Amino acid sequence: PPPEQMWKEDSAHGLTAPIGEGPHGRPVLLNLGDYPPHALIGGPSGTGKTNLIFAWIGALAARYSPAELEFYLLDFKEGVSFARFAQGRRDPSWLPHMRLVGINVNTDREFGLALLRFLAEELRRRADAAKKHEVTKLAELRAVDPAGHWPRIVAVVDEFQALLAGRDVVAREAADLLEDLARRGRSQGIHLVLASQDVRGIEALWGRPALVAQFTLRIALPKALRILAERNDAAQALPKYHAVVNAESGMTEGNQVARIPSASDWETWSELQHRLWRMRPADAAPARLFDGDAVPRLTAAPDFRALTPPAGDAPHRGPVALLGEIIDVQARSAALRLPRAPGRNLAVIGTRVDEACAVLDSAARSLARQHRPGTARYSIACLDPDADPVARALYEDLADDAAWYDEETVPELMAETAETLGRPGTPTIPHYLFLFAVDAAAGALSASTGGRSGLDRLRRILHDGPERRIHVLAWWRGVARMRADLGGPAARTDQIGAWVALDVQGGELGSSLYPGTGGPDWYPRPWRGLFFDRAVHRTGQVIIPYGPFR
Ligand SMILES: Nc1ncnc2c1ncn2[C@@H]1O[C@H](COP(=O)(O)OP(=O)(O)O)[C@@H](O)[C@H]1O
Numbered sequence: 195p196p197p198e199q200m201w202k203e204d205s206a207h208g209l210t211a212p213i214g215e216g217p218h219g220r221p222v223l224l225n226l227g228d229y230p231p232h233a234l235i236g237g238p239s240g241t242g243k244t245n246l247i248f249a250w251i252g253a254l255a256a257r258y259s260p261a262e263l264e265f266y267l268l269d270f271k272e273g274v275s276f277a278r279f280a281q282g283r284r285d286p287s288w289l290p291h292m293r294l295v296g297i298n299v300n301t302d303r304e305f306g307l308a309l310l311r312f313l314a315e316e317l318r319r320r321a322d323a324a325k326k327h328e329v330t331k332l333a334e335l336r337a338v339d340p341a342g343h344w345p346r347i348v349a350v351v352d353e354f355q356a357l358l359a360g361r362d363v364v365a366r367e368a369a370d371l372l373e374d375l376a377r378r379g380r381s382q383g384i385h386l387v388l389a390s391q392d393v394r395g396i397e398a399l400w401g402r403p404a405l406v407a408q409f410t411l412r413i414a415l416p417k418a419l420r421i422l423a424e425r426n427d428a429a430q431a432l433p434k435y436h437a438v439v440n441a442e443s444g445m446t447e448g449n450q451v452a453r454i455p456s457a458s459d460w461e462t463w464s465e466l467q468h469r470l471w472r473m474r475p476a477d478a479a480p481a482r483l484f485d486g487d488a489v490p491r492l493t494a495a496p497d498f499r500a501l502t503p504p505a506g507d508a509p510h511r512g513p514v515a516l517l518g519e520i521i522d523v524q525a526r527s528a529a530l531r532l533p534r535a536p537g538r539n540l541a542v543i544g545t546r547v548d549e550a551c552a553v554l555d556s557a558a559r560s561l562a563r564q565h566r567p568g569t570a571r572y573s574i575a576c577l578d579p580d581a582d583p584v585a586r587a588l589y590e591d592l593a594d595d596a597a598w599y600d601e602e603t604v605p606e607l608m609a610e611t612a613e614t615l616g617r618p619g620t621p622t623i624p625h626y627l628f629l630f631a632v633d634a635a636a637g638a639l640s641a642s643t644g645g646r647s648g649l650d651r652l653r654r655i656l657h658d659g660p661e662r663r664i665h666v667l668a669w670w671r672g673v674a675r676m677r678a679d680l681g682g683p684a685a686r687t688d689q690i691g692a693w694v695a696l697d698v699q700g701g702e703l704g705s706s707l708y709p710g711t712g713g714p715d716w717y718p719r720p721w722r723g724l725f726f727d728r729a730v731h732r733t734g735q736v737i738i739p740y741g742p743f744r
Pocket residue numbers: 237238239240241242243244245246435436453454455456457458459
């Protein structure tokens with residue numbers, strides 16, 4: 195529309211925008227609303243699916259204001275084309291309607307799951323509000339609650355087949371959530387747009403007819419397979435940069451052919467985005483950008499910034515150790531609570547030095563933020579030279595409250611700490627032991643002094659320490675090494691109340707470390723960990739360690 199007509203449309207009953215030109219130059223319109231509620235876009239790689247998404251988003255964003263329409267966007271394929279919707283380093287503009295952009299999520303299918311869970315929650319919120327007002331649909335809710343913020347939501351997942359690939363828990367939960375959103379989202383103004391190059395993605399949906407039936411708007415690019423109805427082969431003869439738009443579940447009588455304009459090149463796009471950006475409301479915030487290739491920073495994490503020591507002399511109810519970023523929509527931190535209770539220790543398990551150091555480092559720095567100087571002790575033992583830079587920097591920054599141990603002196607740390615356990619009363623201040631590559635100390639700790647070995651003492655500290663505010667946060671370079679230090683393959687592991695697994699296969703984490711049999715569904719990958727806290731979790735949680743602090 196011309197600039198003076200922008201943001202003039204009302205989305206109460208649906209969203210309508212032209213996508214391209216039909217025969218005789220008439221615009222072909224795309225609708226989302228009660229009918230059709232959701233769209234499926236298909237076509238081989240390079241036929242223009244992503245470009246069509248840009249054209250559609252642009253046409254909608256120009257017509258509906260951010261109060262009428264919000265976008266959530268996920269791209270499962272390599273490439274940062276969607277990054278431009280969020281605020282960038284080179285271009286400060288963003289698309290005001292965009293709430294979330296996920297890029298490079300190809301290996302983090304959990305992020306797709308997180309988006310679907312978030313939308314399911316929003317669906318519940320809307321359904322509750324509708325029930326409260328005794329209405330059933332978004333248009334009615336908006337009529338009875340004109341002051342409420344009830345924009346239509348369009349969630350776009352490009353190359354969504356990646357999300358449904360595999361027969362694991364992620365794929366299963368994603369399909370269940372999609373089905374629920376597709377079925378109930380229509381009346382609450384939540385619309386799904388799924389694009390795929392791959393018939394397998396579509397076929398994963400075909401196994402769920404109740405889900406597919408909700409996607410009545412079909413958009414087929416040249417040579418698309420299985421997007422239209424079985425005998426409708428209109429996509430096979432399409433010229434380049436054209437699409438069959440069909441709002442009748444792909445039945446032949448619904449075919450409309452449109453020529454799609456070029457919309458994804460930066461020059462074409464940025465002019466519109468800049469115009470809309472300048473029109474943004476004063477309180478508009480840029481979209482959250484989740485980049486699967488980026489490493490988050492602890493100092494930028496809202497949960498870290500919010501940490502403070504308790505007010506006045508109030509005792510600590512249980513400080514939290516932040517371990518990494520959770521793969522979710524809000525960029526929250528994975529938090530391990532350390533109250534005075536048995537088992538409140540952490541094991542970081544795996545051979546990856548940088549990730550292990552990052553987890554222990556953020557745990558230490560977040561704990562230190564909750565204790566005033568002089569009110570907590572941090573003992574740092576470094577047994578692997580590769581961990582030295584991180585451990586050293588931590589030791590220096592914790593200053594007078596920190597003590598340093600190495601292979602030679604770590605037996606003293608165990609002896610001294612175990613000795614305080616034997617004394618009556620509770621130590622007045624908490625004591626945290628950060629043990630980097632503790633399994634490398636097995637030799638030094640096997641020597642006995644006073645009838646007990648260092649390993650005996652470590653086991654005692656793990657067992658009896660937490661109730662007396664002594665917590666061990668230790669990195670072991672493998673499950674077997676950890677079990678050995680705990681007393682052998684059959685040793686109990688309940689003193690390890692929480693763990694982060696790095697390059698450890700799910701199967702190794704079975705028996706006593708994880709509920710059920712066979713261990714968690716976990717595929718190790720660089721700069722990711724699986725966090726499990728038996729006090730709060732039913733399943734493991736994928737985390738992204740924070741990047742180096744300095
Ligand atoms: N309607 C169009 N007009 C002009 N160029 C287009 C059009 N659609 C796609 N292209 C170009 O074709 C290439 C592939 O398009 P893309 O949308 O990335 O395909 P897909 O997502 O299906 O793999 C891009 O370089 C894009 O700029």
